[in-house]
Amino acid sequence: xxxxxxxxxxxxxxxxxxxxxIIFFMTRMLPGDPAAAMWGDKAxxxxxxxxxxxxxxxxxxxxxxxxxxxGDLLTGNFGETMAGRKVIDVIGEALPVTVxxxxxxxxxxxxxxxxxxxxxxxxxxxxxxxxxxxxxxLLISIPVPVLGFIFQNVFAIQLKWITPTVQDSMNLGQxxxxxxxxxxxxxxxxxxxxxxxxxxxxxxxxxxxxxxxxLPRRKVIGTHLLRNSMxxxxxxxxxxxxxxxxxAIVTEGIFNVKGVGNALYHAxxxxxxxxxxxxVVVLVLxxxxxxxxxxxxxxxxxPRIRYA
Amino acid sequence: MTTALEKTxxxxxxxxxxxxxxxxRDLHVEFKTRDGVAKAVNxxxxxxxAGETLAVLGESGSGKSVTAQTIMGILDMPPGxxxxxxxxxRGQDMLKMSNEQRRKIRGRKIAMIFQDALSSLNPVLSVxxxxxxxxxxxxxxxxxxxxxxxxxxxDRVRIPAAAQRVNDFPHQFSxxxxxxxxxxxxxxxxPDLIIADEPTTALDVTVQxxxxxxxAELQAEYHMGLILITHDLGVVADVxxxxxxxxxxxxxxxxxxxxxxxxxxxxxxxxxxxSIPRLDQKGEELYAIKGLPPNLYKVPAGCAFNPRCDxxxxxxxxxxxxxxxxTDRDGAELAGRKSACHLWKETLHG
Numbered sequence: 001x002x003x004x005x006x007x008x009x010x011x012x013x014x015x016x017x018x019x020x021x022i023i024f025f026m027t028r029m030l031p032g033d034p035a036a037a038m039w040g041d042k043a044x045x046x047x048x049x050x051x052x053x054x055x056x057x058x059x060x061x062x063x064x065x066x067x068x069x070x071g072d073l074l075t076g077n078f079g080e081t082m083a084g085r086k087v088i089d090v091i092g093e094a095l096p097v098t099v100x101x102x103x104x105x106x107x108x109x110x111x112x113x114x115x116x117x118x119x120x121x122x123x124x125x126x127x128x129x130x131x132x133x134x135x136x137x138l139l140i141s142i143p144v145p146v147l148g149f150i151f152q153n154v155f156a157i158q159l160k161w162i163t164p165t166v167q168d169s170m171n172l173g174q175x176x177x178x179x180x181x182x183x184x185x186x187x188x189x190x191x192x193x194x195x196x197x198x199x200x201x202x203x204x205x206x207x208x209x210x211x212x213x214x215l216p217r218r219k220v221i222g223t224h225l226l227r228n229s230m231x232x233x234x235x236x237x238x239x240x241x242x243x244x245x246x247x248a249i250v251t252e253g254i255f256n257v258k259g260v261g262n263a264l265y266h267a268x269x270x271x272x273x274x275x276x277x278x279x280v281v282v283l284v285l286x287x288x289x290x291x292x293x294x295x296x297x298x299x300x301x302x303p304r305i306r307y308a
Numbered sequence: 309m310t311t312a313l314e315k316t317x318x319x320x321x322x323x324x325x326x327x328x329x330x331x332x333r334d335l336h337v338e339f340k341t342r343d344g345v346a347k348a349v350n351x352x353x354x355x356x357x358a359g360e361t362l363a364v365l366g367e368s369g370s371g372k373s374v375t376a377q378t379i380m381g382i383l384d385m386p387p388g389x390x391x392x393x394x395x396x397x398r399g400q401d402m403l404k405m406s407n408e409q410r411r412k413i414r415g416r417k418i419a420m421i422f423q424d425a426l427s428s429l430n431p432v433l434s435v436x437x438x439x440x441x442x443x444x445x446x447x448x449x450x451x452x453x454x455x456x457x458x459x460x461x462x463d464r465v466r467i468p469a470a471a472q473r474v475n476d477f478p479h480q481f482s483x484x485x486x487x488x489x490x491x492x493x494x495x496x497x498x499p500d501l502i503i504a505d506e507p508t509t510a511l512d513v514t515v516q517x518x519x520x521x522x523x524a525e526l527q528a529e530y531h532m533g534l535i536l537i538t539h540d541l542g543v544v545a546d547v548x549x550x551x552x553x554x555x556x557x558x559x560x561x562x563x564x565x566x567x568x569x570x571x572x573x574x575x576x577x578x579x580x581x582x583s584i585p586r587l588d589q590k591g592e593e594l595y596a597i598k599g600l601p602p603n604l605y606k607v608p609a610g611c612a613f614n615p616r617c618d619x620x621x622x623x624x625x626x627x628x629x630x631x632x633x634x635t636d637r638d639g640a641e642l643a644g645r646k647s648a649c650h651l652w653k654e655t656l657h658g
Contacts (some may be wrong), residue, residue: 206427206429208422209493211382212380212414213415213419213441213493214411214412215415215445216411219441219445223433227432228432301432303432304477304479
């Protein structure tokens with residue numbers, strides 16, 4: 001187990017360096033000159049432009065820029081935005097918001113998705129199952145912006161339970177609605193995955209044994225059925241947590257959440273190379289950590305899997 | 309532990325002598341599927357006393373496992389359905405009990421051993437947990453007590469280094485060891501009756517004998533009733549007291565084990581015995597009963613075995629034979645011997 005973790009951590013290094021390299025060159029290859037864009041429609045004063053480029057380190061060759069960037073990165077320096085803010089501060093502001101939003105969405109899809117899937121799987125072909133299938137199909141098919149607007153309309157404008165957009169991005173209560181919208185598609189997948197898994201394991205021989213042992217139904221389902229059925233679901237949830245942490249450009253946009261998605265969107269618009277690659281660095285780390293945790297959790301859930 | 313033991317012993321003493329531990333009376337079970345109604349069990353009667361071993365013999369589809377699952381209350385309903393009959397456990401009809409009453413009998417009073425221990429044990433729970441669960445659920449034992457008892461049980465079924473292996477998972481054991489764990493689990497609460505459904509079929513021949521011996525030994529030690537379901541005549545010979553042969557959901561012959569082997573009173577039993585490979589018939593072609601087991605959706609009229617029977621008459625094709633009391637040549641009843649064949653006399657004495 002220890003060796004497995006060590007090897008996985010070592011494997012992260014090339015993945016990390018590779019992703020950062022790719023994203024660095026991709027942002028630098030975006031059309032337009034980010035420095036000239038600072039002057040808008042006006043023609044830039046050549047002296048000022050040169051000074052600005054020098055301050056941003058844009059006056060050397062792209063290869064040199066890359067080496068400078070990587071060198072800074074390894075010493076923990078993420079660089080500055082065009083406006084002179086430290087990129088690390090921008091990330092520090094947006095990431096906690098996204099973590100909150102992601103965790104809320106995650107808990108929502110986990111709890112509601114698994115519950116729906118469990119009862120659907122146990123009552124396959126019954127009314128509950130059929131309505132769950134229709135509901136999840138709807139959730140999968142409706143585009144997120146549409147779902148977001150429906151929710152805003154119903155809960156904020158008709159029922160007046162909440163404000164249509166988020167005023168304080170760190171307020172968990174205000175983040176609930178965006179989290180529900182964000183988690184709804186994954187919820188549909190979680191519910192369907194759980195349902196299939198439950199229905200399949202329900203027929204397993206060990207379930208018959210559990211009943212023959214005289215266990216109460218609650219234990220037969222809670223201990224024997226659920227443990228086995230969660231294995232594929234955990235795999236999905238783990239990768240999904242990584243994806244959620246990456247921010248949600250559309251959902252954050254609809255609800256005005258100042259998270260990673262929002263910040264990334266603006267950074268890309270303004271051609272802020274340093275900010276974009278800074279975010280990607282953090283997100284790659286989060287994603288790698290999430291997938292490592294999933295793999296470890298997988299071995300905990302299924303003892304037949306052993307890592308050496 | 310002692311209190312549980314005293315309780316079961318006391319209950320055993322209360323049992324009126326001569327009353328069987330378990331009695332199945334005229335049991336009918338059918339399965340309703342899209343293809344129609346499959347009549348899996350059609351009026352089965354058998355009984356087991358404490359300390360007795362009944363072997364139920366039959367091909368797949370003969371209804372032997374369905375009967376066992378109905379006794380256990382683990383039949384999938386639907387599609388399964390009990391249409392008639394009684395299952396008396398200590399004189400009480402289990403089919404009339406509430407789910408909760410039946411659950412309390414399962415595992416504690418009647419336990420079951422399944423064929424394939426690898427798939428019948430939960431792959432993601434340690435064997436110690438699965439064994440200990442019996443004590444935790446039925447006796448309210450703590451985790452620690454349950455684990456200690458699990459080790460004790462593993463010792464009793466002679467699993468080497470039980471204390472070190474208690475936290476291992478089923479896939480880490482060999483086939484024979486896994487089946488021992490199944491036996492230990494069934495034995496945990498010292499039930500009155502154990503139903504073993506093909507307990508050795510999935511095992512190597514050498515291991516089969518060890519597991520059978522262990523089962524027989526423990527059964528004698530705890531004075532339990534044992535219903536041994538098998539299609540393997542070889543397994544039965546040494547351990548069973550009496551045999552019930554099933555065909556197409558009916559019992560076609562019952563007899564004390566050695567009498568059945570020596571002098572079968574039903575052509576089907578005769579065919580089964582002839583189809584056992586024997587060392588002294590080396591080189592000869594192995595005998596097989598002609599034809600296939602009947603389609604349960606469309607059981608043949610009359611005796612269900614008639615299309616495969618060498619001696620079938622017109623009577624066999626029209627009238628279902630009753631389970632006749634078998635007598636010797638002088639007309640004296642042979643104890644425990646019954647045959648559902650119109651021609652039992654000719655089969656037995658001919």
